Amino acid sequence: MASSPKLNSHIPEGPMESKWTHHKSTVRLVSPANKRRLDVIVVGTGLAGASAAASLAELGYNVKAFCFQDSPRRAHSIAAQGGINAAKNYQNDGDSVYRLFYDTVKGGDYRAREANVYRLAEVSASIIDQCVAQGVPFAREYGGLLDNRSFGGVQVSRTFYARGQTGQQLLLGAYSALERQVAKGAVTMYSRHEMVELVMVDGKARGIIARNLVTGELERHFGHAVLICSGGYGNVFYLSTNAMGSNVTAAWKAHKKGAFFGNPCFTQIHPTCIPVSGDYQSKLTLMSESLRNDGRVWVPKAVGDKRKPEEISDEERDYYLERRYPAFGNLVPRDVASRAAKQACDEGRGVGPSGLAVYLDFRDAIKRLGHHVISARYGNLFEMYEKITGEDPYQTPMRIYPAVHYTMGGLWVDYNLMTTVPGLYALGEANFSDHGANRLGASALMQGLADGYFVIPYTLGEYLADDIRTPAIPTNHPAFDEAEKSVRDRIEKLMSIKGKQTVEDLHKRLGRIIWDYCGMSRTAEGLTKALAMVQELKNEFWTDVRIPGDVNEFNPELDKAGRVADFIELGELMIRDALMRNESCGGHFREESQTEDGEAKRDDENFAFVAAWEYTGTEPVLHKEELNFEVVHLTQRSYK
Amino acid sequence: MSDSINLKLKIWRQRNHKEAGHFEMYDMPGVSTHMSFLEMMDVLNDRLIREGKDPVAFDHDCREGICGMCSMYINGRAHGPLKGTTTCQLHMRHFSDGETVTIEPWRAAAFPVIKDLVVDRTSFDKIIAAGGYISVNTGNATDANSLPVEKAKSDEAFDAAACIGCGACVATCKNASGMLFLSAKVSHLALLPQGEPERRERVLRMIDAHDESGLGACTNTGACEAECPKEISISHIARLNREYLRAGMTGE
Numbered sequence: 001m002a003s004s005p006k007l008n009s010h011i012p013e014g015p016m017e018s019k020w021t022h023h024k025s026t027v028r029l030v031s032p033a034n035k036r037r038l039d040v041i042v043v044g045t046g047l048a049g050a051s052a053a054a055s056l057a058e059l060g061y062n063v064k065a066f067c068f069q070d071s072p073r074r075a076h077s078i079a080a081q082g083g084i085n086a087a088k089n090y091q092n093d094g095d096s097v098y099r100l101f102y103d104t105v106k107g108g109d110y111r112a113r114e115a116n117v118y119r120l121a122e123v124s125a126s127i128i129d130q131c132v133a134q135g136v137p138f139a140r141e142y143g144g145l146l147d148n149r150s151f152g153g154v155q156v157s158r159t160f161y162a163r164g165q166t167g168q169q170l171l172l173g174a175y176s177a178l179e180r181q182v183a184k185g186a187v188t189m190y191s192r193h194e195m196v197e198l199v200m201v202d203g204k205a206r207g208i209i210a211r212n213l214v215t216g217e218l219e220r221h222f223g224h225a226v227l228i229c230s231g232g233y234g235n236v237f238y239l240s241t242n243a244m245g246s247n248v249t250a251a252w253k254a255h256k257k258g259a260f261f262g263n264p265c266f267t268q269i270h271p272t273c274i275p276v277s278g279d280y281q282s283k284l285t286l287m288s289e290s291l292r293n294d295g296r297v298w299v300p301k302a303v304g305d306k307r308k309p310e311e312i313s314d315e316e317r318d319y320y321l322e323r324r325y326p327a328f329g330n331l332v333p334r335d336v337a338s339r340a341a342k343q344a345c346d347e348g349r350g351v352g353p354s355g356l357a358v359y360l361d362f363r364d365a366i367k368r369l370g371h372h373v374i375s376a377r378y379g380n381l382f383e384m385y386e387k388i389t390g391e392d393p394y395q396t397p398m399r400i401y402p403a404v405h406y407t408m409g410g411l412w413v414d415y416n417l418m419t420t421v422p423g424l425y426a427l428g429e430a431n432f433s434d435h436g437a438n439r440l441g442a443s444a445l446m447q448g449l450a451d452g453y454f455v456i457p458y459t460l461g462e463y464l465a466d467d468i469r470t471p472a473i474p475t476n477h478p479a480f481d482e483a484e485k486s487v488r489d490r491i492e493k494l495m496s497i498k499g500k501q502t503v504e505d506l507h508k509r510l511g512r513i514i515w516d517y518c519g520m521s522r523t524a525e526g527l528t529k530a531l532a533m534v535q536e537l538k539n540e541f542w543t544d545v546r547i548p549g550d551v552n553e554f555n556p557e558l559d560k561a562g563r564v565a566d567f568i569e570l571g572e573l574m575i576r577d578a579l580m581r582n583e584s585c586g587g588h589f590r591e592e593s594q595t596e597d598g599e600a601k602r603d604d605e606n607f608a609f610v611a612a613w614e615y616t617g618t619e620p621v622l623h624k625e626e627l628n629f630e631v632v633h634l635t636q637r638s639y640k
Numbered sequence: 641m642s643d644s645i646n647l648k649l650k651i652w653r654q655r656n657h658k659e660a661g662h663f664e665m666y667d668m669p670g671v672s673t674h675m676s677f678l679e680m681m682d683v684l685n686d687r688l689i690r691e692g693k694d695p696v697a698f699d700h701d702c703r704e705g706i707c708g709m710c711s712m713y714i715n716g717r718a719h720g721p722l723k724g725t726t727t728c729q730l731h732m733r734h735f736s737d738g739e740t741v742t743i744e745p746w747r748a749a750a751f752p753v754i755k756d757l758v759v760d761r762t763s764f765d766k767i768i769a770a771g772g773y774i775s776v777n778t779g780n781a782t783d784a785n786s787l788p789v790e791k792a793k794s795d796e797a798f799d800a801a802a803c804i805g806c807g808a809c810v811a812t813c814k815n816a817s818g819m820l821f822l823s824a825k826v827s828h829l830a831l832l833p834q835g836e837p838e839r840r841e842r843v844l845r846m847i848d849a850h851d852e853s854g855l856g857a858c859t860n861t862g863a864c865e866a867e868c869p870k871e872i873s874i875s876h877i878a879r880l881n882r883e884y885l886r887a888g889m890t891g892e
């Protein structure tokens with residue numbers, strides 16, 4: 001297989017260990033005087049966007065940053081709990097850049113680009129240095145040095161953490177760096193603004209149309225380059241652990257203007273979340289993966305056993321992870337644990353009022369270690385669980401169920417993080433990135449900050465070096481007129497439908513279809529059916545949606561409607577991608593492709609590629625980027 | 641306990657910051673006690689939209705108590721009746737059948753209402769921009785372990801850094817002072833060796849920005865601490881005062 005001629009990944013020549021060093025010292029530079037004349041638009045202020053905006057402003061670029069929340073500090077990154085990986089080897093336990101690289105490629109089930117992953121591992125150590133210098137209060141040992149923990153089943157302790165609020169502390173660090181540049185006038189911050197269109201001039205990304213969410217006004221913003229740092233699209237499933245506002249709109253607009261979308265069907269379903277409790281449920285809450293270190297997962301052996309957990313004796317319980325995966329037991333990777341929970345529930349052995357939950361039981365750990373040890377380790381999580389469910393996990397097992405958590409897919413980017421549109425970049429969860437078909441715990445924070453602090457400040461110059469003589473394009477250019485008009489027309493169309501179904505109704509239904517057919521387990525038959533269902537839903541949306549209020553006022557329902565319309569189109573692409581990929585890998589499980597004992601079966605012969613989809617307005621076109629593994633050998637993952 | 645309760649909601653409605661606001665009453669029968677407070681608001685809004693009425697605007701995003709976006713004044717208390725809990729983490733099992741629940745926005749001159757329960761808190765960003773950071777450009781840092789930090793200090797810095805910037809302290813304070821918020825950041829950075837070089841400038845500039853934005857002076861009533869969802873201690877305000885005095889004494 002050869003890669004599509006439309007996809008040039010621009011991987012530097014040379015041995016893996018020296019690609020980045022070599023590239024950094026040979027990319028073209030823009031002089032400080034010229035940087036002042038260049039405008040850069042950054043959409044999003046999560047870890048990726050805030051770190052990029054601050055770093056680029058420090059270098060001298062004029063930055064305009066956008067977020068839809070009322071403050072850049074509230075981006076979804078704030079919610080990350082567990083930690084951030086870095087190959088520091090402070091614990092002297094044999095960690096190295098190579099090992100972090102290797103674990104990430106293997107964990108991603110061999111569907112990531114080696115050169116990018118290697119660079120990620122390489123810059124990881126500098127991230128920790130930078131964050132500590134900013135005052136991020138990572139956990140420390142009594143000697144005053146940084147503490148680490150192990151995470152997600154790897155064999156070394158390389159995860160840095162700040163209690164259960166690592167994302168918050170990292171984001172506040174990046175946010176403070178960003179605000180410092182705002183005060184200096186190097187960044188102009190637009191909060192409560194949403195990017196609703198990309199503006200292209202002569203085939204290059206040259207600006208955006210943003211909607212002021214307070215007044216409803218449409219604004220035109222020019223940039224010599226545009227960076228999409230808008231996060232993941234897990235909310236296509238309606239219910240997920242993402243923040244309520246997380247959306248695909250910025251990335252989707254970019255896609256429709258020519259940026260290819262990479263591996264849209266690769267989504268991560270996290271095994272330990274609090275189950276759905278009713279129709280009114282608006283989002284799902286993650287319970288940290290670390291709980292599986294001490295909790296034992298089980299369901300009753302008998303189908304339909306509705307007794308209280310305390311009344312079910314050990315002989316009548318099925319500790320199915322320990323039974324099926326004796327080597328890893330309760331600590332199997334996320335995708336494996338999630339699928340096993342689904343299977344148990346599909347067999348009718350699920351617990352709780354809905355039957356869509358399994359137990360995570362601390363009884364034995366409390367007996368073995370004592371109440372105080374468990375409370376020191378997990379006290380805050382137990383409290384959060386009790387706040388939400390009203391049940392005390394010290395007395396009765398937690399009920400958990402898998403939930404959508406992260407999207408590995410996203411805008412396709414080359415080694416420089418540029419999409420297939422010149423001048424348009426994607427960073428953080430918004431790109432298809434470094435995690436292949438499955439992301440390891442504590443690696444998303446690392447990637448977002450790597451992209452923003454240490455990659456884009458170098459690679460952006462490569463492109464902008466040609467632009468130093470391009471004056472700012474006035475925003476009365478016809479390209480801006482046209483882009484703004486298309487946005488205006490779309491909003492008018494949405495408002496004029498005045499149908500019967502609320503945006504939430506339609507979003508819930510979309511989520512249900514994607515969850516049922518493009519969730520933990522997928523078949524050609526189900527996906528084909530789902531494709532028709534989503535197309536039908538799209539029709540219904542555009543003929544029957546009801547949006548209250550006016551255009552020129554604060555109107556969250558209208559904002560949501562625009563996002564859901566984009567989710568519907570994305571959903572269709574996810575289904576097509578899942579249908580095309582007739583193999584099981586990472587979070588993508590095709591029932592047609594499994595071993596005799598029901599485990600995922602990868603097909604490297606036919607599917608060792610990144611699927612990059614081109615938008616055409618009708619059927620999307622598939623382009624393949626061939627994945628060559630020069631360093632890591634392909635093997636089938638096994639956790640038995 | 642029954643799984644469902646009937647409530648009356650008394651909600652502040654205000655079209656925008658120019659128009660005057662007023663309370664409106666809504667019947668909320670059959671509220672599941674397993675719902676979160678914001679999910680109850682979702683159910684109300686769903687009904688209002690179906691009835692062709694204007695849904696109630698409110699801020700929210702993470703719904704996990706960490707982003708600081710949600711901001712409701714419930715029955716006379718910022719974030720409602722539960723200690724150490726944001727509005728989004730409050731569940732309906734803490735309310736009783738037949739109750740009337742009053743819901744208002746944060747009220748403070750420095751936080752003008754945008755619509756209904758949504759207010760403008762950009763003054764907080766301005767306070768941070770004035771000095772709530774350590775000036776270190778990307779790439780300037782030395783190895784993270786080259787600067788050990790006493791665990792106790794680091795833990796205390798963390799306690800301060802846990803502030804989510806929600807503004808409940810301002811909403812609760814009779815002077816609408818933002819000192820708990822401000823002091824949390826000053827304390828966080830003053831406790832760390834990295835924060836040392838800018839210690840003097842930081843506190844002066846942040847206090848200036850605070851006062852300019854129309855937030856009130858602190859008279860140590862302690863109301864903020866009691867209502868802060870992250871239980872940020874008022875001892876940080878004491879530290880802030882010391883920092884301020886120290887800055888004055890070391891001034892030019």
Ligand SMILES: Cc1cc2nc3c(=O)[nH]c(=O)nc-3n(C[C@H](O)[C@H](O)[C@H](O)COP(=O)(O)OP(=O)(O)OC[C@H]3O[C@@H](n4cnc5c(N)ncnc54)[C@H](O)[C@@H]3O)c2cc1C
Binds near residue numbers: 067074
């Ligand atoms: C509950 C939870 C726990 C997690 N825990 C961990 C962990 O322990 N370790 C780990 O490594 N990862 C974790 N993750 C994953 C990680 O948090 C995310 O992948 C990462 O933070 C994404 O960062 P980002 O900068 O790419 O995007 P985000 O933080 O999602 O930021 C997106 C930004 O884009 C803006 N935006 C979006 N659309 C628009 C638009 N159209 N116009 C303008 N602005 C827009 C938003 O306002 C926001 O500022 C967790 C995720 C969840 C859900």
Ligand code: SF4
Binds near residue numbers: 805808810824869871
């Ligand atoms: S100090 Fe407490 S109440 Fe005030 S903004 Fe911070 S978290 Fe909110």
Ligand code: FES
Binds near residue numbers: 700701708727728
């Ligand atoms: S919605 Fe984020 S803290 Fe409440």
